[in-house]
Amino acid sequence: MHKIARYLGQAVVYGLIAALLGYFADTPAYRHADADKAQLTLSLAHSGKHVRECRRRSAAEIAALPPNMRKPLDCPRERLPVLVEVELDGQIIMRDSAPPSGLFGDGPSQIYENFVIPIGPHDLAVRLRDSDRVDGFDYQREARIVIAPRQRFVIEFRAEAGGFRFATRAEPAAPSPAATWLTRRSGWRPRNRAARSSRR
Amino acid sequence: MPRRVGPGGGVLAILQGRLRWAFETVEAALDRIFGSAWNPLYQLGALGFFYYWVVTVSGIYVYILFDTGTTEAYESVQYMTVEQWYLGGVMRSLHRYASDGMVLMMAVHMLREFALDRYRGARWFTWVTGTPILWLVFVAGITGYWMVWDELAQYVAIASTEWFDWLGIFGEAIARNFLTPQTLDDRFFSLLTYIHIVAPLLLLLVLWIHLQRVAKPRINAKRGLAAGTFLMLVVLAFIKPAVSHPPADLNTVPGVLNLDWFYLPAYPLMDHFSYGAVWAFAGVLSFMLLALPWLPPLRRPAAAAVDLDNCNGCERCANDCPFNAIVMRPRSDALPFEQQASVTASLCVGCGICAGSCPTATPFRRASALRAGIDLPERSLPALRDQVEAVAAGLAGETRVIVFGCDHAVPVDHVSASGIGAVGLPCIAALPPSFIDYILSRDLADGVVITGCRQGECFNRFGVDWMEARLNGTRDPYLRKRVPRQRVLTVWAASADRAALKTAIEAFRPRLSDLPPHLPDRKTPPARPGAVDGGGSHA
Numbered sequence: 001m002h003k004i005a006r007y008l009g010q011a012v013v014y015g016l017i018a019a020l021l022g023y024f025a026d027t028p029a030y031r032h033a034d035a036d037k038a039q040l041t042l043s044l045a046h047s048g049k050h051v052r053e054c055r056r057r058s059a060a061e062i063a064a065l066p067p068n069m070r071k072p073l074d075c076p077r078e079r080l081p082v083l084v085e086v087e088l089d090g091q092i093i094m095r096d097s098a099p100p101s102g103l104f105g106d107g108p109s110q111i112y113e114n115f116v117i118p119i120g121p122h123d124l125a126v127r128l129r130d131s132d133r134v135d136g137f138d139y140q141r142e143a144r145i146v147i148a149p150r151q152r153f154v155i156e157f158r159a160e161a162g163g164f165r166f167a168t169r170a171e172p173a174a175p176s177p178a179a180t181w182l183t184r185r186s187g188w189r190p191r192n193r194a195a196r197s198s199r200r
Numbered sequence: 201m202p203r204r205v206g207p208g209g210g211v212l213a214i215l216q217g218r219l220r221w222a223f224e225t226v227e228a229a230l231d232r233i234f235g236s237a238w239n240p241l242y243q244l245g246a247l248g249f250f251y252y253w254v255v256t257v258s259g260i261y262v263y264i265l266f267d268t269g270t271t272e273a274y275e276s277v278q279y280m281t282v283e284q285w286y287l288g289g290v291m292r293s294l295h296r297y298a299s300d301g302m303v304l305m306m307a308v309h310m311l312r313e314f315a316l317d318r319y320r321g322a323r324w325f326t327w328v329t330g331t332p333i334l335w336l337v338f339v340a341g342i343t344g345y346w347m348v349w350d351e352l353a354q355y356v357a358i359a360s361t362e363w364f365d366w367l368g369i370f371g372e373a374i375a376r377n378f379l380t381p382q383t384l385d386d387r388f389f390s391l392l393t394y395i396h397i398v399a400p401l402l403l404l405l406v407l408w409i410h411l412q413r414v415a416k417p418r419i420n421a422k423r424g425l426a427a428g429t430f431l432m433l434v435v436l437a438f439i440k441p442a443v444s445h446p447p448a449d450l451n452t453v454p455g456v457l458n459l460d461w462f463y464l465p466a467y468p469l470m471d472h473f474s475y476g477a478v479w480a481f482a483g484v485l486s487f488m489l490l491a492l493p494w495l496p497p498l499r500r501p502a503a504a505a506v507d508l509d510n511c512n513g514c515e516r517c518a519n520d521c522p523f524n525a526i527v528m529r530p531r532s533d534a535l536p537f538e539q540q541a542s543v544t545a546s547l548c549v550g551c552g553i554c555a556g557s558c559p560t561a562t563p564f565r566r567a568s569a570l571r572a573g574i575d576l577p578e579r580s581l582p583a584l585r586d587q588v589e590a591v592a593a594g595l596a597g598e599t600r601v602i603v604f605g606c607d608h609a610v611p612v613d614h615v616s617a618s619g620i621g622a623v624g625l626p627c628i629a630a631l632p633p634s635f636i637d638y639i640l641s642r643d644l645a646d647g648v649v650i651t652g653c654r655q656g657e658c659f660n661r662f663g664v665d666w667m668e669a670r671l672n673g674t675r676d677p678y679l680r681k682r683v684p685r686q687r688v689l690t691v692w693a694a695s696a697d698r699a700a701l702k703t704a705i706e707a708f709r710p711r712l713s714d715l716p717p718h719l720p721d722r723k724t725p726p727a728r729p730g731a732v733d734g735g736g737s738h739a
Contacts, residue, residue, distance in 0.1 A: 010428060018436045045373065
C-alpha cells in the first residue's frame with residue numbers, strides 16, 4: 001500500500017476510534033426522570049423500644065454484681081420492630097415493619113424507600129410505631145404539600161427532633177446566562193476567583 | 201497425534217469461530233494500513249497501559265486544580281473546564297477520553313483472547329486476574345464521575361449508595377448521606393478522592409500480577425502507535441471537550457443525563473430492575489468470566505519434559521519460553537554442566553518452542569536415538585521425524601513440497617495436494633531448523649514451506665519471531681548456511697488466509713523446478729513402496 005494511502009488509512013482509523021470514544025462518552029442521552037413526575041424519599045434509622053420494660057434492680061442484686069457491671073437498670077438488648085405507614089391522598093402507599101438490625105436485634109431499624117409520585121398538591125400522612133402498642137402510632141405527621149416537577153421530597157425521622165421532618169425545597173437558582181459555548185451546556189457562571197480561592 | 205485446531209464443538213466454539221473470523225478480517229485490513237508492528241489489535245494490552253499513563257498524568261494535573269467540598273468540587277472543575285480550557289480543560293478531556301479508551305481496549309482485549317481461545321490451560325491465571333482489573337477500572341471511573349458533583353454525579357452517587365445499601369452490610373444506609381444538602385459532608389469528598397486515587401494504584405498492582413506468567417510482556421505500545429493515539433486524544437479533547445452537567449441539587453431528581461456509556465451502562469439497569477437483580481447480574485457475569493477457563497471442552501496438553509542426559513544447560517529453551525515455564529537450576533546429575541533446564545508444568549502451555557530451540561533436537565542423529573534435551577511428551581521430535589519421513593514417502597513429482605504449519609494458523613490439511621505433504625505443529629517454532637536441512641539434504645522434498653500465525657500475532661506470542669530469527673541466523677539454533685534459501689518459503693497467515701497460503705505455495709512450486717539441483721546426485725527419487733502421488737497430510 002502506498003505510504004500516503006497508509007497515512008490516510010491510519011487517520012481514518014484514529015478518526016473512527018475518536019468518534020466511538022467521543023460519541024459514547026455522553027451519548028445517547030438517558031432520561032432518568034420525567035418532568036411530570038417527582039420523587040418521594042422516606043429514610044429513617046430509628047431504634048424501637050426494648051422488647052420489655054427496664055427493671056430497677058434491688059440493692060442486693062446490685063451488690064451481687066461485679067463492680068464494673070453494677071447498673072441500677074436491667075434492660076434487655078433486643079428491640080421491637082418499627083412500623084411505618086405512608087399515606088398519600090388517602091391511600092396507603094407503604095406499610096412496612098422494619099426489624100431491628102444487628103446480630104442480637106439491638107440495632108436501629110432502617111427504612112429507605114423511593115416513590116415516584118405525580119406533581120401537584122397532595123395530602124401526605126406518615127406514621128410510626130416503635131412501641132409494643134397494638135393500635136395507633138407513637139409518631140405521626142400530616143401535611144398538604146405541593147410537589148414541583150422532578151422535585152425530590154424527603155421525609156426524615158429524628159425522634160430527638162420531635163419525629164418526622166419534611167425537607168423543604170430550596171428556591172431554584174435563577175438561570176444563569178451562558179458566558180461561553182461551554183457554559184451554555186452546563187449553565188455555570190464563573191465566580192469570583194478570589195472568593196473561590198479563599199475557601200480552599 | 202493430538203491436534204488443537206479449533207476450540208471444539210458446541211455453542212461456545214461457534215461463537216469463538218465467528219468472533220475469530222471477524223477479528224482476523226479486521227486485523228488483515230489493519231495490517232495493510234498500519235503494518236503488523238503498529239497494528240492496534242496486536243497491542244491492545246500495551247495500548248491499555250498507554251491510556252492508563254495518560255489518565256494518570258492528566259489526573260495529577262486535574263487533582264492540583266480540584267477542590268474537595270460540596271460546592272468547591274463543582275466550581276473547581278468548572279474553573280478548569282471554562283476559564284482554563286486551554287490546559288485544565290484539555291487535561292480533563294484527556295482524563296475522560298483516555299479512561300474511556302482504557303475500557304474500550306480492555307473489552308476488546310478480553311473479547312479477542314476469548315475468540316482466539318487464549319484463556320485455558322496454563323493461561324487461566326492471566327485470564328482470571330483480568331477480572332478484578334475490570335472491577336477496579338470501573339470503581340476508579342465511577343468515583344471519578346462522582347467527584348464533579350454535578351447532576352450526573354448526584355445520580356451516580358445516589359444510585360451507587362442505594363445499590364450497596366441493598367446488601368445490608370452497612371450499619372446505617374450510606375444513601376442517607378445524600379438525603380438533603382445539609383446531610384452531605386465535605387469530608388465525604390475527601391473519602392471519595394481517596395478511593396479514586398487508591399483504586400488505580402491497586403489496579404497497577406493487579407496489572408503486575410496479571411503479567412506474572414507472561415515472559416517479556418509488551419506493556420509499552422510502539423512509539424508511532426502511541427503518538428497517533430495521543431494525537432487522537434488531543435484532537436478529540438479540542439473538538440469535543442468534556443463538560444459538566446448543571447450542579448447537583450439534592451432537592452431535585454436529575455432529568456436527562458448524558459451518561460458515559462463506557463462506565464455507567466449499569467445505572468439505567470438499576471432504574472428498570474431491582475438492585476438485587478443488578479447485583480445478581482454483576483455476580484453471575486463475574487463468576488462466568490472467572491469460570492470460563494474451566495468450561496468444557498477442557499484442554500491441557502502435557503507439559504514439556506526435560507531429558508537430563510541430553511540437556512547441556514544452554515538456556516536457549518528458558519530464553520525462548522513465552523510463559524516463564526522454564527527456569528535454569530544448578531545441575532542435579534554428574535554431567536559436567538553448570539545448569540539444567542527445569543519445567544514448571546503448571547505454567548507450560550505445551551507450545552513446543554523449547555523443543556524447537558534445543559540444540560540436541562537434530563533429526564540427523566542416527567547413531568543414537570533422537571532424544572532432545574527438552575521435548576513434548578505427546579508430540580515428540582522422534583515422532584515428528586517419523587511423520588516427516590512418512591509424509592515424504594508419499595510425495596512424488598518434480599516439485600515435492602513439505603509444509604510445516606501451526607495448528608493455530610491455517611490448518612495445514614487444507615493445503616494438501618498432489619506433491620504437497622503437510623505436517624502440523626503446536627507452534628511453528630516447535631520445529632527445529634535442522635529439520636529443514638534434514639529434508640532438503642536427504643532429498644525428502646524439493647522445497648519446504650514454513651507457515652504460522654500472522655507476524656506480530658503469534659498464538660504462542662513469540663513463535664513467529666523466534667522462527668524468523670532462526671531462519672535469518674540471528675537466534676540460536678540457526679538454520680545452517682548450506683541450506684538453499686530459495687527452497688524455503690515462509691508464509692505468515694492466520695486461519696482466514698487459506699487462499700493466500702495456497703496461492704503462495706502454488707507460486708513457489710514452479711520456482712523450485714527452475715532452480716538448479718542442490719544435491720550433487722539429484723535424481724528423481726524412486727517410487728517407494730506404498731507411495732501415492734497425492735501427497736496427503738499426516739498431521
